[in-house]
Amino acid sequence: MPREDISDLVAFVAVANERSFTRAAARMGVSQSALSHTIRKLEARLGLRLLTRTTRSVSPTEAGERLLVTVAPRFEEIEAGLAALRDLSEKPSGTIRITATEHATNTVLWPKLARVLPLYPDIKVEIIIDQGFTDIAAHQFDAGVRLGEDVEKDMIAVRIAPDLKLVAIAAPAYLAGRDRPTIPQNLTAHRCINLRLSTHGGLYAWEFEKNGQFLRVRVDGQLTFNSTPPIVRAALAGFGIGFAPLDMVQPHLDTGELIELLPDWSQTFTGFHLYYPSRHQNSPAFRIVIDALRYRVGA
Known part of the structure; x- marks a missing residue:
C-alpha cells in the first residue's frame, strides 16, 4: 500500500x-x-x-x-x-542471548551476572554453552564470548576477564613409570585427552609458545570431550594428559592431584571478551549486561 x-x-x-x-x-x-x-x-x-x-x-x-x-x-x-x-x-527489560564456553560461563558470566540480575527482574539472560565459534548473527545471539585473539575484526569486543593461560596437566598415577614430556612434540607418544570443537567438528590442536616460537600439536588418546571440565576430571582419574585453563586446574595443582607439564611452553591468551556486532541502539538491558561483565583491573 x-x-x-x-x-x-x-x-x-x-x-x-x-x-x-x-x-x-x-x-x-x-x-x-x-x-x-x-x-x-x-x-x-x-x-x-x-x-x-x-x-x-x-x-x-x-x-x-x-x-x-x-x-x-x-x-x-x-x-x-x-x-x-x-x-x-x-526500561531495562527483555532477553539477552549469549553463546559461551562452559569455562567462561562458570568462571566469568555466572559469577558476575548473579550479582546484578536480582536488581533487574525484567532482564532475562539465556546462555548457550558452545565450545565452537558460533556465528552470533546467523543464530540470533546478542553476543558471544571468545578469547581476544579469536574475535573477528568487524565485531565490537569488550574484555570481561584477565589473561588466560592453557597448561598441560596429568595425575601422578598416569605419570608413574612414564617419561615426562620435555617438549610439546613428546605429547604424541602419550595418551592425551582431546577436545572436539562443536561448531566445526574438528579436534583442537594444542597451542604452545616459548621465546617467540609457536607450536600446534595434534594429540591422540582414548578420550575426547566437547568441553573442558570433563577433560580435567579424566586427567584427575589418570586417563592421560589434559590441556586446560590454569585457573580451572590450579586448586588441583596446589593439592598435588595434578602436575603441570611443559610449564615453560605454556602460552598466555588475551582473556575472554564479550563480542557483538554494533554499538548503535543497544537496549538498556544489553548495556547493563555489558557493564556487569566488563573486566576491571583490581575489581
Missing part, C-alpha cells in the same frame, strides 16, 4: 473517532482545510463517501463505519507495539 494511503486512513480514523474536523485537525496538528482535502482525496480514490457532513456534525456513512471497524484496531495495535518498544528503550 502506498504511504499516502496509510496517511489518508490515519486522517479518516481521527475524524471518524472525533466526529469533528476541527478536533481531529487539532489532534493531528494540521489545518482543518488540509484535513478536509485529505478525506476528499481518499473518498475519490475509493469511489465511496465515507463521512456525512452537516454544519453541526460529522458521522461515518455505512461504508465509512465498515472501514473504521476494519482499520482502527490495526492502528491501535501498531501504536501499542510502538509504545512497547519505547518502554523497552527506557
Whole structure:
C-alpha cells in the first residue's frame, strides 16, 4: 500500500473517532482545510463517501463505519507495539542471548551476572554453552564470548576477564613409570585427552609458545570431550594428559592431584571478551549486561 494511503486512513480514523474536523485537525496538528482535502482525496480514490457532513456534525456513512471497524484496531495495535518498544528503550527489560564456553560461563558470566540480575527482574539472560565459534548473527545471539585473539575484526569486543593461560596437566598415577614430556612434540607418544570443537567438528590442536616460537600439536588418546571440565576430571582419574585453563586446574595443582607439564611452553591468551556486532541502539538491558561483565583491573 502506498504511504499516502496509510496517511489518508490515519486522517479518516481521527475524524471518524472525533466526529469533528476541527478536533481531529487539532489532534493531528494540521489545518482543518488540509484535513478536509485529505478525506476528499481518499473518498475519490475509493469511489465511496465515507463521512456525512452537516454544519453541526460529522458521522461515518455505512461504508465509512465498515472501514473504521476494519482499520482502527490495526492502528491501535501498531501504536501499542510502538509504545512497547519505547518502554523497552527506557526500561531495562527483555532477553539477552549469549553463546559461551562452559569455562567462561562458570568462571566469568555466572559469577558476575548473579550479582546484578536480582536488581533487574525484567532482564532475562539465556546462555548457550558452545565450545565452537558460533556465528552470533546467523543464530540470533546478542553476543558471544571468545578469547581476544579469536574475535573477528568487524565485531565490537569488550574484555570481561584477565589473561588466560592453557597448561598441560596429568595425575601422578598416569605419570608413574612414564617419561615426562620435555617438549610439546613428546605429547604424541602419550595418551592425551582431546577436545572436539562443536561448531566445526574438528579436534583442537594444542597451542604452545616459548621465546617467540609457536607450536600446534595434534594429540591422540582414548578420550575426547566437547568441553573442558570433563577433560580435567579424566586427567584427575589418570586417563592421560589434559590441556586446560590454569585457573580451572590450579586448586588441583596446589593439592598435588595434578602436575603441570611443559610449564615453560605454556602460552598466555588475551582473556575472554564479550563480542557483538554494533554499538548503535543497544537496549538498556544489553548495556547493563555489558557493564556487569566488563573486566576491571583490581575489581
